Amino acid sequence: MQVYRLDDRGPVVVEIRDKLARLGLLPPGAASTEVFDQATDRAIRAFQQRRGLRVDGVVGMETYRALDEAHWRLGDRLLSFTAGxxxxxxxxxxxQQRLLDMGFDPGRCDGIFGKQTEGALREFQRNVGLMPDGTVGPKTLKALDMLRRTVTGGSPSELREEERLMRGSSVLAGRSVLLDPGHGGEDLGACAHELAESEVAFDLATRIEGRLGPLGVQTLLTRGADTCPDDVARATFANDTGADLLISLHTDAAQSPLPCGTATYFYGAELPHRVVSSAVGERLASLVQREIVARTDLLDCRTHPKAWQLLRMTRMPAIRLDVGYVTNAYDAARLRSPEFRDAVAEAVVAAVQRLYLPSDRDIAEGQFRMPALAG
Ligand SMILES: [Zn+2]
Structure with a gap:
């Protein structure tokens, strides 16, 4: 789609301003103006900030989609599961939040009406004596309203994710990890200092794979050395594999040569009534971040929640790692070194191991060595 930004005008700007007004980010009646003015720019940035999107004041595909999703209020339309x-x-x-509050399990509170949400809805309907048709019609809406109650003491979805994690054995054997090297094929990603992001990502994936295999972990890759599926294809593939974890590998880049460091991202977004995030994703992200910082001299740019398509659409805990800036001479020198790449791969493997380790066996970061991992 065409991109809209400050000083643009036209019917799409009217639509954008209307959506912002409905979200309370512009005054009522904002849609009577067709200019993308300063106030629109500020409102878009506030919206992007709130949703975990890139904050640039520009309405491209992703921001437009998020604006569109944000304006739906429960009851505006008949909701049901539609495959595809x-x-x-x-x-x-x-x-999803209401179902969760009442003890049903629609899965992650991600705003996507999937199979599991349908299952929880039918379960709810059966419980209140309604026809379990999996559709939110007027009767179901009324029942949802009447039975609304607040659960305190933690989010059931987070507790469930936690429970699922603990049920598994503490060893890695039998787990499956899907590695997602960013970009690929014609899409090289960020290139600088004799580095191409797609090559670094693929090489890191290979190194991680080589270390997970001997530990009994099944690893899969979302792409080959020369292909570049889009995010939707990658997420669909991930969900089809039913892998336990998804780890997406990227490097960062900036216009300026100065930014440097490593950051890890997990799924999270601010929805109308609360912040949602993947508890296990957040834990894995912080473990990976800690291990990399302990094993390399990259600057710690910390972990952050993001609502990026791939993190959002995948059903398993998913993280994305942006290890170093290819545009920074110091980071690039590190990224070119095979020893550094090994250290990053070992950090990721140690973090995965640590994720499944009972807390009473916790070991200081940077301490895992390959023989210990097999235990
Ligand atoms: Zn990238």
Missing amino acids: HPYVGDDVAVL
């Missing part, structure tokens, strides 16, 4: 083209929006997120 699920309903997505804040109304779905509110529905």
Whole structure:
């Protein structure tokens, strides 16, 4: 789609301003102006900030999609499961939250009406004596409203994710990890200092794979050395494999040569009534971040929640690692070194191991060595 930014005008700007007004980010009646003015720019940035999107004041594909999803209120439309083209929006997120509050399990509160949300909805309908048709019609809406109650003491979805994690054995054998090297094929990603992001990512994936295999972990890759599936294809593939974890590998880049360091991202977003995030994703992200910082001399740019397509659409805990800036001479020198790449691969493997380790066997970061990992 065409991109809209400050000083643009036209009917799409009217639509954008209307959506912002409905979200309370512009005054009512904002849609009577067709200019993308300073106030629109500020409102878009505030919206992007809130949703975990790139904050640049520009309405491209992703921001437009998020704006569109945000304006749905529960009851605006009939919700049900539709294979292939699920309903997505804040109304779905509110529905999921209500189901969760009542002890049903719609999966992650991600605003996507998937199979599991349908299952939880039918379960709810059966419980209140309604026809379990999996559709949010007027009767179901009324029942949802009447039975609304607040659960305190932690989010059930987080507790469930936690429980699922603990049920597994503490060893890695039998787990499956999907590695997602960013970019690929014609898409080299960021290039600088004789480095191409796609090559670094693929090489890191290979090194991680080589270390996980001997530990009994099944590893899969989302792409070959010369292909570049888009994020939707990668997420669909990930969900089809049913892998336990997804680890996406990238390097960062900037216009300026100065930014440097390593950061790890997990799924998280601010929805109307609360912040949602993947508890296990967040834990894995912080473990990976800690291990890399302990094993290399990259600057610690910390972990952050993001609502990026790949993190959001994948059903398993997923993280994305942006290890170093290819545009920074210091980081680039590190990234070119095979020893450094090995250290990053070992950090990722140690973090995965640590994720499944009972807390009473916790070991200081940077301490895992390959023989210990097999235990
Ligand atoms: Zn990238």
